[in-house]
Amino acid sequence: MTVIGLMSGTSLDGVDAAAIRTDGERVERCGQGVSLAYSPALRARARALLDRAVSLPADDPELLSVEREITLRHVEAVRHLGSLVSGVALVGFHGQTILHAPAERRTWQIGDAALLSRETGLPVIHDFRGADVAAGGEGAPLAPWFHAALMRDMAGPLAVLNIGGVANVTFIDADGGILACDTGPGNALLDDWAFSHTGIACDIDGRLARAGTIDHARLERMLADPYFARPAPKSLDRLTFASALRIVAGCTPEDGAATLAAFTVEAVRRTALPAPPRHWYVCGGGRHNPVIMEGLARALQAPVDPIEATGRDGDMIEAECFGFLAVRALRRLPLSAPAITGGPACLSGGRLTCSALSPIPDWLRDISDNTRRDG
Numbered sequence: 001m002t003v004i005g006l007m008s009g010t011s012l013d014g015v016d017a018a019a020i021r022t023d024g025e026r027v028e029r030c031g032q033g034v035s036l037a038y039s040p041a042l043r044a045r046a047r048a049l050l051d052r053a054v055s056l057p058a059d060d061p062e063l064l065s066v067e068r069e070i071t072l073r074h075v076e077a078v079r080h081l082g083s084l085v086s087g088v089a090l091v092g093f094h095g096q097t098i099l100h101a102p103a104e105r106r107t108w109q110i111g112d113a114a115l116l117s118r119e120t121g122l123p124v125i126h127d128f129r130g131a132d133v134a135a136g137g138e139g140a141p142l143a144p145w146f147h148a149a150l151m152r153d154m155a156g157p158l159a160v161l162n163i164g165g166v167a168n169v170t171f172i173d174a175d176g177g178i179l180a181c182d183t184g185p186g187n188a189l190l191d192d193w194a195f196s197h198t199g200i201a202c203d204i205d206g207r208l209a210r211a212g213t214i215d216h217a218r219l220e221r222m223l224a225d226p227y228f229a230r231p232a233p234k235s236l237d238r239l240t241f242a243s244a245l246r247i248v249a250g251c252t253p254e255d256g257a258a259t260l261a262a263f264t265v266e267a268v269r270r271t272a273l274p275a276p277p278r279h280w281y282v283c284g285g286g287r288h289n290p291v292i293m294e295g296l297a298r299a300l301q302a303p304v305d306p307i308e309a310t311g312r313d314g315d316m317i318e319a320e321c322f323g324f325l326a327v328r329a330l331r332r333l334p335l336s337a338p339a340i341t342g343g344p345a346c347l348s349g350g351r352l353t354c355s356a357l358s359p360i361p362d363w364l365r366d367i368s369d370n371t372r373r374d375g
C-alpha cells in the first residue's frame, strides 16, 4: 500500500513526511517527501518541555498546547504530501519524543493521533515504541528493520548510521543478521552549543567546528561515560549527554564545536560491532556536516558515504521508516527484536486510530482484527 510516514526527530527542527509503497517487508518505491520546519517559538517550547518531562503531568496545559501545535504541523505535512501523491491509505505517526527512559519503562512521544486522523481523513498508526518498552526492551532504535529492507541486495557486513539529534547504527552482517543501538550524540549537543553562541540553530556546514581545535582532555571526559562501555542493544534520551555542554563550557565557540563534533565521531568509532563493516552509509542531518563526515572517514576502517550512494534520500529515511513500520504494525509483524532493542522477543507494536470522521475503510477492517482501535 502507499503510506505516509512522519518523523519529528530529537533535533526538534520540524516534521519530515515521506510517501512509500510497501508491504512492510519490501520497499517497492520510495517517493516524494516534504519537510516542514517548526517555528523558532515552537522549537523553543518543545525544547523546554524536554527539561520538565520527567515530572510533567499528562494534562499540563503547556504540554497539551505544544502537542496540538506539533500535531497541526503534521496535518499540514500530510495534506501537502497527499496533494502530490495519489492513493495514500495510511499514516505512520512517530510523534515528538520528549522523554526516553526505558530502564523506568517510560518512553514518551507526544502527538494527537486522533486529531491527525480526523484532520486528514486517514487511519493513523502511532505509539511505535510503547509495547517494546513495556516488555522490557529499549524501544529504540526501530529503524533497523527498514535499514535491512533497504540494504537487502547489498553485500554485508555493512552499517547504516543515522546522525540525527542522537545517532544510531544498524549493523547488517553478510547473512542479513542485525545488531543495532544508539551510538551516542548526533547533532543535538552541537545544535545547542551553536545556538547559545551564535543564535543559529545548528553549526551550518560545520563552519564553527572547522575553525576550532579539538580539546582532547575534555573529549576524554565525555567518553568516560559508562554508556560507551556497555554492549548493544542500548538507547539514549536526547538529554543523556547534556553534561558534555558543561564540560565544554569555557571553550571558545569554535573549540567547543570542534570537540562536540569529535564526540559524535568518537562515539561511533567506539561502538562495538560483531565484525568490521565493509561500508558505512550515513543518513540524517549530520551527514550535511562535513566536519563530522570527514571525522568519520578518518576514524572508521572502511569507506563512509552518504546513503545517497545507494540511491536513497538521506533526509527522508526516518520518515519512510515510520511508513514502513506502520504497515508492519498493521500486519502484526515485528518492529523490534532482541538484538535490536534488547526486548524479550520479536515484538510488534503500534496502535491504530481511526477517528469517527475518518471511518475505518473496509480493507482495514479485514486485516486489523488484532489491532487495538482508538478513537
Ligand SMILES: Nc1ncnc2c1ncn2[C@@H]1O[C@H](COP(=O)(O)OP(=O)(O)OP(=O)(O)O)[C@@H](O)[C@H]1O
Residues within 6 Å of the ligand: 007, 008, 009, 010, 011, 012, 013, 162, 163, 164, 165, 166, 167, 186, 187, 188, 191, 201, 202, 203, 204, 205, 206, 283, 284, 285, 286, 288, 289, 318
Ligand atoms: N547544512 C548543515 N550543516 C550542519 N548540520 C546540518 C546541516 N543540515 C542539517 N544539519 C543537522 O541536522 C539536524 C537535523 O537532522 P535530522 O533531521 O536527521 O534529525 P532528527 O530527525 O531530528 O533526529 P533523530 O534522528 O535523532 O530523530 C539539524 O539539527 C542539524 O544539526
Ligand SMILES: CC(=O)N[C@H]1[C@@H]2OC[C@@H](O2)[C@@H](O)[C@@H]1O[C@H](C)C(=O)O
Residues within 6 Å of the ligand: 009, 010, 097, 099, 100, 107, 139, 140, 141, 142, 143, 144, 162, 164, 165, 166, 167, 168, 182, 235, 236, 318
Ligand atoms: C526515543 C527516540 O525517539 N529515539 C530516536 C532518537 O533519534 C535517533 C535515535 O534516538 C533513535 O534511537 C530513535 O529514532 C530512530 C528513528 C529509531 O528509532 O530508529
